[in-house]
Amino acid sequence: MDCTINAAGAKAYTWLKNNLEVKQAFPTYKIRVTEKKPTSNDPNVLWTSLEIRNVTECDSATYYCKVDNVGKIVQGGGTILTVTRVKEKVKCSINSVLIGVSAAVIALLCISLIVVSLLLQQRKKVCIALQRQFVAYITEKSTESLPLKTKGRHKRREESASSSGQAGKKKKRKVKELPTSSDYVQGARP
Known part of the structure; x- marks a missing residue:
């Protein structure tokens, strides 16, 4: 924003945002705001500008340049700044x-x-x-390759006898032969 003042004499200026000094209105004043020093070849003209970087919706306001010309305060109609958010890709x-x-x-x-x-x-x-x-x-x-085992009591006796060793074997009883009648005849005395 630019401010040009045509007036003779010493001039002091201040930038305002909705009637509040810009330095007070911006918490990050030193980072985002730059005020250009007055320049002019003509001593009756004051030219200055205000630059705001990274504007946001909060920066929307009316900005004024207020000039104090030897006790006489002059201010213009102001510049209305409206910032709207644009959807970005x-x-x-x-x-x-x-x-x-x-x-x-x-x-x-x-x-x-x-x-x-x-x-x-x-x-x-x-x-x-x-x-x-x-x-x-x-x-x-x-x-299939093993011989079939016989079932019954005899098989079990053989298994128990063989498993217990010699001591476990039962002795077979010999059956005594009874004397026959011929034995008596032969043993007779003449």
Whole structure:
């Protein structure tokens, strides 16, 4: 904003925002506001300007240049500044693109780990089933090659006798032969 004053004599000026000095109206005055020093080749003319950087909606107001010309205060009609927010196209910064790519890679790795773990579980189940089939097959083949065991009391007696050793064997009783009538005849005296 520019301010030009045509008046003779010493001049002091102040910028106002809605009747409040700009230095008081802007909390970040030194960062955002620049007041150009008065310049002019003509001693009767004062020219100055006010520059506001990074304007926001809060900067909307009427700005005045108030001049004190040897006790006589002069001010113009002011400049109305209206700031409205304009929707900007969202630009993806490189950081947000990298974050998105990283998230996609991490998600892909997680899905891959889940798939691999499911496949390993299925493989484990198949291995267990094959082991069971193998054990059943070996058991069947081994029973076919063994002689059949006889069932009954005699077999059990033989097993218990053989398992207990010599001491456990029962002695077979000899059956005494009874003398026959011919034995009596032969042993007679003449």
